[in-house]
Amino acid sequence: xxxxxxxxxxxxxxxxxxxxxxxxxxxxxxxxxxxxxxxxxxxxxxxxxxxxxxxxxxxxxxxxxxxxxxxxxxxxxxxxxxxxxxxxxxxxxxxxxxxxxxxxxxxxxxxxxxxxxxxxxxxxxxxxxxxxxxxxxxxxxxxxxxxxxxxxxxxxxx
Amino acid sequence: xxxxxxxxxxxxxxxxxxxxxxxxxxxxxxxxxxxxxxxxxxxxxxxxxxxxxxxxxxxxxxxxxxxxxxxxxxxxxxxxxxxxxxxxxxxxxxxxxxxxxxxxxxxxxxxxxxxxxxxxxxxxxxxxxxxxxxxxxxxxxxxxxxxxxxxxxxxxxx
Numbered sequence: 001x002x003x004x005x006x007x008x009x010x011x012x013x014x015x016x017x018x019x020x021x022x023x024x025x026x027x028x029x030x031x032x033x034x035x036x037x038x039x040x041x042x043x044x045x046x047x048x049x050x051x052x053x054x055x056x057x058x059x060x061x062x063x064x065x066x067x068x069x070x071x072x073x074x075x076x077x078x079x080x081x082x083x084x085x086x087x088x089x090x091x092x093x094x095x096x097x098x099x100x101x102x103x104x105x106x107x108x109x110x111x112x113x114x115x116x117x118x119x120x121x122x123x124x125x126x127x128x129x130x131x132x133x134x135x136x137x138x139x140x141x142x143x144x145x146x147x148x149x150x151x152x153x154x155x156x157x158x
Numbered sequence: 159x160x161x162x163x164x165x166x167x168x169x170x171x172x173x174x175x176x177x178x179x180x181x182x183x184x185x186x187x188x189x190x191x192x193x194x195x196x197x198x199x200x201x202x203x204x205x206x207x208x209x210x211x212x213x214x215x216x217x218x219x220x221x222x223x224x225x226x227x228x229x230x231x232x233x234x235x236x237x238x239x240x241x242x243x244x245x246x247x248x249x250x251x252x253x254x255x256x257x258x259x260x261x262x263x264x265x266x267x268x269x270x271x272x273x274x275x276x277x278x279x280x281x282x283x284x285x286x287x288x289x290x291x292x293x294x295x296x297x298x299x300x301x302x303x304x305x306x307x308x309x310x311x312x313x314x315x316x
Contacts, residue, residue, distance in 0.1 A: 095263050097255040105253050112272040148270060155310050
């Protein structure tokens with residue numbers, strides 16, 4: 001693992017302090033019934049979220065999205081939901097609906113309000129250029145969700 | 159087919175005039191790329207939506223929900239969406255997310271507004287006691303959706 005970390009020498013420790021990235025790690029550790037990740041560093045847990053353009057090209061988009069990728073997608077959006085909850089108090093549901101071809105929807109909702117509504121395509125390749133990008137995307141979604149929750153509190157609490 | 163119709167002698171022609179049931183038939187005929195249902199009566203097309211309690215007990219809830227049942231569920235909720243659209247002008251998306259155990263969510267949304275949000279369980283057994291019940295349930299969901307759309311037009315159009 002230390003080898004893994006040193007190879008990826010570009011990760012600054014600053015980005016690991018991102019509260020969104022911490023929320024992802026928390027989601028993954030929280031689902032870790034068998035203790036697989038118990039001794040893993042946060043950085044190592046987050047690593048699969050970095051999928052470079054080069055790597056993406058190498059991943060086939062044929063067939064079903066494998067369970068590990070599905071779990072990665074879930075972890076990301078559950079973290080978004082958790083961060084929105086922290087700011088607004090709204091407890092939300094995350095629904096990921098993927099067709100066999102990796103197309104689909106991600107919906108995060110509270111009451112009758114959709115806090116996040118995104119279409120996915122090529123979900124097999126879900127990932128970002130860098131951890132900074134992961135954090136950036138997450139924060140964007142959280143801000144939008146929090147904004148909606150504040151604008152339409154009545155709908156969020158239905 | 160005429161045999162089938164005559165066996166099920168209890169269906170009154172009145173219920174077949176329900177605009178919701180007509181909307182279901184329209185959905186199914188609209189998806190009928192291969193013309194399977196071309197010569198079927200509306201009644202015959204609607205028949206699989208009637209699943210008596212007795213029949214439900216006979217359907218196993220093990221394993222995946224088969225594609226035909228999934229299509230039946232989709233047809234029902236797409237018809238709900240179409241009827242809401244007719245009354246409100248809001249075009250909506252239907253997302254059905256079923257786990258392998260037949261649990262899941264059905265969501266119908268427009269903009270950031272959830273017009274229908276239902277949990278499903280034992281989806282393998284999706285159906286109703288009678289066609290009257292199908293129509294009744296549909297109308298209930300439509301009324302609720304239309305009501306929400308009218309109360310929160312801004313959210314529905316986001």
